[in-house]
Amino acid sequence: MAVTTMIGAKIHRREDPRLVSGEGRYIDDFTRPGTVYLSVVRSPHAHALIKSVDITAASKAPGVVAIYTHKDFAKVISGTMPAAPAFVAEKKQIPPRFPIAEKEVVYQGEPVAVVLTEAKYQSMDAANLIEVEYEPLPAVMDLEQALEAKSPKAHSGAPDNLGWDLTYIPEDANVMKEADVVVKQRILQQRLAPTPMEPRGVLAEYSRPDQSMTIWMSSQNPHFIRLFLAGALGIPETRIRVISPDVGGGFGSKISPYSEDYLVPAAAKLSGRPVKWIETRTESIQTTTHGRGQYFDVEAGAKKDGTLVALKVTQYLDIGAYVGTFGAFQACACLLSTGAYNWKHVSARTVGILTNRVPTDPYRGAGRPEATHLCERMIDLLADALHMDPAEIRRKNFITEFPHTSHFGLVYDSGAYEKAMDMAMEIAGYEKLRREQAEGRKKGRYLGIGVSAWIEICGFGPSAATAPATGGVALVESAQVRVFPTGSVTVYVGTHSHGQGHDTTFPQIVADTLGVPYDMIELRHGDTAEGPAFGYGTYGSRSLAVGGMAVHKASMKVVNKAKKLAAHLFEAAEEDVVFDQGHFYVKGSPDKRKALGEIAFASFGAGLPEGMEHGLEAVAYYDPSNFVWPFGTHIAVVEVDAETGAVDLQRYIAVDDCGNIINPMIVDGQIHGGIAQGISQALYEEVVYDDETGQLKTGTMIDYLVPTMNEFPNFELGRTITPSPTNELGVKGIGEAGTIASSIAVINAVCDALAPFGIKHVDMPASPDRLWKQIKQAREHSNGGKEARK
Amino acid sequence: MKHKVATTVNGHKHEHEVEPRLLLVHYLRDVVGLTGTHIGCDTSQCGACTILVDGKAIKSCTMFAVQAEGRSLTTIEGMAKDGELHPLQQAFWDEHGLQCGYCTPGFIMAAAYLLEQNPNPTEDEIRRGLEGNLCRCTGYVNIVKSVQSAAKTMGGVKSQPAGQPAARRG
DSSP: OOOOSSTTOOOOOTTHHHHHTTOOOOGGGOOOTTOEEEEEEEOSSSSEEEEEEEOHHHHTSTTEEEEEEHHHHTTTOOSOOOOOOTTOOOOSOOOOOOSSOSSEEOSTTOEEEEEEESSHHHHHHHHTTOEEEEEEOOOOOOHHHHTSTTSOOSSTTOSOSEEEEEEEEOOOHHHHTTOSEEEEEEEEEEEEOOOOSSOOEEEEEEETTTTEEEEEEOOSOHHHHHHHHHHHHTOOGGGEEEEOOSOSOOTTTTSSOOHHHHHHHHHHHHHSSOEEEEOOHHHHHHHSOBEEEEEEEEEEEEOTTSOEEEEEEEEEEEEESSOOTTGGGGGHHHHTTTTTBOOSEEEEEEEEEEOSSOOBOOOTTTTHHHHHHHHHHHHHHHHHHHTOOHHHHHHHHBOOSSSEEOTTSOEEOOOOHHHHHHHHHHHHTHHHHHHHHHHHHHTTOEEEEEEEEEEOOBSOOOHHHHHHHHTSOOOOEEEEEEEOTTSOEEEEESSOOSSSOHHHHHHHHHHHHHTOOGGGEEEEOSBTTSSSSOOOOSOTTOIIIIIIHHHHHHHHHHHHHHHHHHHHHHTSOGGGEEEETTEEEETTOTTSEEEHHHHHHHHTSSOOOTTOOSSEEEEEEEOOSSOBOOEEEEEEEEEEOTTTOOEEEEEEEEEEEOBSOSOHHHHHHHHHHHHHHHHHHHHTOOOOBOTTTOOBSOOSTTTSOOOOGGGOOOEEEEEOOOOOSSSTTOBOOOTTHHHHHHHHHHHHHHHHHTGGGTOOOOOSSOOHHHHHHHHHHHHHHGGGGSSOOO | OOEEEEEEETTEEEEEEEOTTOBHHHIIIIIIOOTTSOOOOSSSOSOTTEEEETTEEEETTSSBGGGGTTOEEEOGGGTSBTTBOOHHHHHHHHTTOOSSOSSHHHHHHHHHHHHHHOSSOOHHHHHHHTTTOOOSSSTTHHHHHHHHHHHHHHTOOOOOOTTOOOOOOO
């Protein structure tokens, strides 16, 4: 490889000039001649039978082109929506899901009918005139009650509400007996709405003469959507083109196929008109998949000296009404529950439960924030029980030898956990903070310091592990590198950038690998009509560690061919030709050199070596040998107002290690955003349904609290670099790290602040009312309601 | 029943007949054809649709097009002059103040009004001044930096008094 000049450089993003100029092109910015607008009539009930659908009045409304219900779509959509095995291969129950309800609705917001109109507002007018008669059924909302035999069923006629029940490693009670201290805790993971600033949307145009479908949509992985739609619509993949243009954030919520992804193209086929649907924010909170929605029962045991002994984890996961396409991914919380530590034994079981809520599916971190949260919470509870400092117990138990094979057979590739914690503690001024905390407590000020020593599995992933998890398509990645006769280069990738800056970072990799000036390299993504046959999309912090490597590999194929041609032109043996920073020369004659561009031009001319094809381009698929394992330590500093329960997040320190870095500016940006989302879960966000009726109570941004810039401090970042041995670039992922680490840093800090009240545990969101009640109860409990214990 | 509405958008005069219920943001996007102004919620929380109406930042989803009769509107497309980015646009680029870019036009317009009102805002004043806009990608760190940087370019900026963290409670 050429001497690194671009990799590691802070290059400003080339996608930005158009985005800051209002020239980004998001889904709602597209239209086609003759487009009609689609509105979805949705169930207002969490669970009901559909008795009748009356479209008489709506049919007469101005501008109505067509109204379609299940019977219409059944003619053009076949099969059911996919539910991938992910980390739970064997499931007890996968309710068949069709994109639109026929006889029974099982969550609030499930589609019942669609209306197509000539103008945008008309579709909402007409949708309001469709009269659906429902017979409400009991809604299954509580996870524990849902598992009882007498519980109503989320789907009428189902035997029970059990989606899956899988024990990864059974309990060994004898090991727990070796512990001197055992702590138990139930830990909630509230439902979250991913809330990308751009809601979802689909525009579809069907050509009857060509029998081809073009779909513009806001997606993290257009190729998978094409695959699913080809099957459902009976159109070969060659005649479906999915274009995912600028996408206004995804956070995992734009991975899986949605009802509208089928209904809009099907409506275009049925009506012969281009059809457009743009999600409203309420629809987004109501029907875009949610994240988390779990609780964990956890036991952890340790020796008196702080040595960790055993961990027992049971995950109860609210699947929602249908098994999300990648919903069973979240069970990886179990597989990562041991965190950064050595444990003698761990047992883990995941139970997936069907309810009458919208399905859960990956949301930034997907299983790994839950794992970090439960592990780091239990470590703090053990530290408290043993009267040890939270940092000390972590230090004592960190994994220090790599590669490390976990109890679950996963291989941590590299790490230096203590180094990252040391740096975080130094930036935080940990000892000084502890002194301030002690001083503050004397004056009735409740300062808390929370530590989160996180690890992550990402870079999905090796084919042997991921093909079974997706139902057959391994999550490798593809790239194509085309060198033009003038030496400029276009790179096509199967990943999708929706804020991550690939337009900038991938060309940085290519620039160094080919030795071609950065400005001569263009990146293209998001259009299934371009590049390799399949792409795998962007999620699970995989784009660089898998996609970046595909780009590197395709570039190397180009270099290798160019080297053969250079040897021919130099009339030298290939092994005597040196490639250095974009130039070829024969060993010993570096002054007689040819640039890659010259070789490219020659590759289109006459006189190629015998058997060599023309042109200079290559496709590569990269199958990683392992996952990659970023890590770090975050520290949150909070002050809790004991009178109001309000949490003031005063400082947030993050030291993260994602291996080698392509562009530090972009890495820091990813960390910032990730941290903010974890803090949001810790303190603000929660999707709330009525416990009885299943009515969504947080259906707008008025009720669903996405924090403003007033709720955050500046984040103080540090970095260690431990290259990954898994790939040649030495890189790991960083897209989810902040979120994986931060919810528990904040919650541990809040618990630490409230320790003087005897409060051991706080659930999320740690809102003022929740904390105020806990403090009040604790005060009443201790000293007969007198002052809190100091 | 349609109503005539005449506006000046980014210096250009427009005259259209629109439904009285047409929201200003839809007028800009669908009638005038300027799609840089985005829609992120339906309840005026997110600020993605922020534009300037007679120089004042407003959320264009809270106004009807007919209410803009005779007004001068500035959208993100009107910020760059002669091919040169506005200092705020340049600062968002320089400071990595955007990721997906969806909220960015609204932030830039809101920040333009903030700096118009207060050319030298402290970090606190920036955070309070822009709390009507939501971003899901950046954690706001680099948005604050972008606005500080633009303020400096445009004429100067007060630094946060040393040792005083920004107050964050609204």
